[in-house]
Amino acid sequence: MKVTLSFEETSSSDVSIMVDVLRASTTITAALDKFSKIIPCFTPEDAFKLKSEVGGVIAGERKGAKIEGFDIGNSPTAINDFSTDADTLILTTSNGTRILEKMNSTVLIGCLNNAEAVAEASLKVAESHIDLVMAGVWEKFAIEDFLAAGEIIHQISKKCEECEISEYAKSAVLASRDFEEVKKAFYESTSGNKLKGLGYEDDIAYSLAKNSSKNVGIYENNIIKVLL
Numbered sequence: 001m002k003v004t005l006s007f008e009e010t011s012s013s014d015v016s017i018m019v020d021v022l023r024a025s026t027t028i029t030a031a032l033d034k035f036s037k038i039i040p041c042f043t044p045e046d047a048f049k050l051k052s053e054v055g056g057v058i059a060g061e062r063k064g065a066k067i068e069g070f071d072i073g074n075s076p077t078a079i080n081d082f083s084t085d086a087d088t089l090i091l092t093t094s095n096g097t098r099i100l101e102k103m104n105s106t107v108l109i110g111c112l113n114n115a116e117a118v119a120e121a122s123l124k125v126a127e128s129h130i131d132l133v134m135a136g137v138w139e140k141f142a143i144e145d146f147l148a149a150g151e152i153i154h155q156i157s158k159k160c161e162e163c164e165i166s167e168y169a170k171s172a173v174l175a176s177r178d179f180e181e182v183k184k185a186f187y188e189s190t191s192g193n194k195l196k197g198l199g200y201e202d203d204i205a206y207s208l209a210k211n212s213s214k215n216v217g218i219y220e221n222n223i224i225k226v227l228l
Contacts, residue, residue: 001160002129005149005169007141008099012131015122016103017110018219020135021148022191023074023200024096025111026207027059028224030076032215035089038224040097044070047092056088063094064194076113077202095135100219105131109217109224110152112210119155121216121227130156132169137191144186144207150176151210183208 010016019025031038035057041047044067047058059072059079066073072082074093091097100107106125110118110132122130132153134145150172157163157173165173176182186192192204218227 001123001126001163002166003153003156003163003169004129004131004166005153005172006131006133007136008133008139009102010105010131010133012105012129014105014129015108015126016105016131016133017108017118017122017152018096018100018103018133018135019110019145019149019152020093020096020099021111021144021207022142022186022189022195023076023203023207024091024093024135025109026113026203027074027076027079028091028096028109028217029111029114029213029215031079031089031091032217032224032226033213034079034082034084036087036225038089038091038217039222040100040219040224041090041092042098042101044092047090050090054088056086056090057082057084058090060092061094064191064198064200067092075200075203076206095137099133099135103219107219108227109219110148112148112151112208113213114211114215115148115151116155116211117214118216119152120159123156123160125227142189142191144189144191146172147176147182147185150174
């Protein structure tokens, strides 16, 4: 099994793991506790239109802030606190949902919360190539995605002794081994500083809870559901 690391666009036609840890992939993983399906939208206008057609809850952000008129922001803690009987979440984010549109493979959703679970799932689903895809921040490298991908790759390597891990992927593993430094990097990153400024510091702490969820989202036919 080949394991690689990419930025924004996947290099695999087999299995890709989308990582946007602050916050889309973390929010999606949390939302799968409450919603049976999540529909990614690529613009707020699309989200409003879809809600008028199918109902559900609309969530999302631009530049970290909740979009005006939306039910909720792109926040895992807010998702957990939100009370609804709806089974559908419509989600649009600045980075994570944007890169899903480019994927031409089986796509899983990964973060620190489900690092072990998504690693195990990827090995079951993949035939030859798992690619970790970092969403970044507006087409720029994001250290938190690199570190979260490193943790997932570490979990893959523990379960697959024969895996051929690229040097770029190995570098992410090495960078992610000192968890105190990882936490510091999350809080001091571009995304972390923006979230602190917007009052979402609790979301950073939430995103750092390794292996707190067994949920693994799979993106198929423009819908994210729990991989069974």
